[in-house]
Amino acid sequence: MLLSQYRGIAPKGQIELLKILGGRLKGRSILNVNSTKAGGGVAELLHRIMPIINSMGINGRWEVIEGDNRFFDITKKIHNALQGNPETFTEEMWDYHFEINRQNVQNIDLGADFVFIHDPQPVPLIKFRQNGHWIWRCHIDMSTPQPDVAQRITDYAGLYESSIFSVDKFALQLPIHEFVVLPSIDPLSDKNRELTALEISEVAKKFDLPPDRPIVLQVSRFDRFKDPIGVIKAYRMVKKYNDCILVLAGSPAKDDPEGEEVLAEVQNFAEGDPDIRILLLPAFSDIEINALQRLADVVLQKSLKEGFGLTVSEAMWKGKPVIGGAVGGIPHQIVHGINGFLVYSEEGAAFRIRQYLNNTDMLKRMGEAAREHIRNNFLITRQIGDYLSICIGVENAGKAVIEIG
């Protein structure tokens, strides 16, 4: 995916800035290391970012550490504990975490001008630093971590030159430079690209969605923090006065027992109402999600706890002014009353749904503002610019003025 393909989509200034930053870093090498090539937002983003930076003449590489089930059980526990779910650790587990990273060093060339290590799985690699500037890129919510686990990770992270978090509230206190780089979406991916009328109508047909009735949508994993029951309650309040169909679309999450439980709860709660459509999407349903977001009249993301909330950016990019819970990264995206509404209750959500359904001019106006907000702030081009600026910044740390032109 070349930078020129974003011309006319991303803001002109962003592309011009990227050319300058890219020119400054031409011929330099940037290495990314994470723990998976497939699945999850980090891998998805790296797949999109790497070809772009390579097309700019930067030598970008992406390496993945390998581990066995025991390693990934441990790192999953680390992840959970850092996000605030208590877990128990033994000294052997921490030793194993380090040991697997040590073994990986034999297979990964860690030499690069800039090394971005993503998340806690490969964080111990800093012990094997050769040269270059090392940056720890944390994608997870560290706002309420389990203290002993946070301390272990801080011990490693503190050895880096800089760190990057996704939202200010998620940052750990570290003795090094900390940057905030908000997530972004790729307007050219299947999840976000323009679709043809035929592609959209095929999805409507597939899910039996009528063209002549308003659709209220939430796309989310079946997780209590996404409040699917609250969404149904809000819909029921609306339904007393306005006709609409509620679509709850999400993956069944077979590997997540709690996901199955929540799904069953939601199915039970929705029972008997043919206007509540629970759509179980298999993995890789990007075009379906894209089309559903375009088909919807009103999009909700009524989360009670949220990371950044990529679904909000995705829907806003499609011109939908989202009604979102005022949690996590959602208030970074929704400017209340301008390009969407922030809500704090089921009643609040119901009120805003009705406001939209009864005022299609406002819906359209706020939807246009939503798309422009995403264009200016949450496209992948902005995120690449942030990364390249950080490279230049760390290389020139301590200088009062850094010239990039």
Ligand code: UDP
């Ligand atoms: N998503 C998906 N299938 C689903 C539900 C969600 O592919 O069944 C996608 C969604 O479009 C978004 C991402 O998964 O790109 C979810 O990211 P978000 O930050 O909204 O929430 P998370 O699931 O990470 O808490």
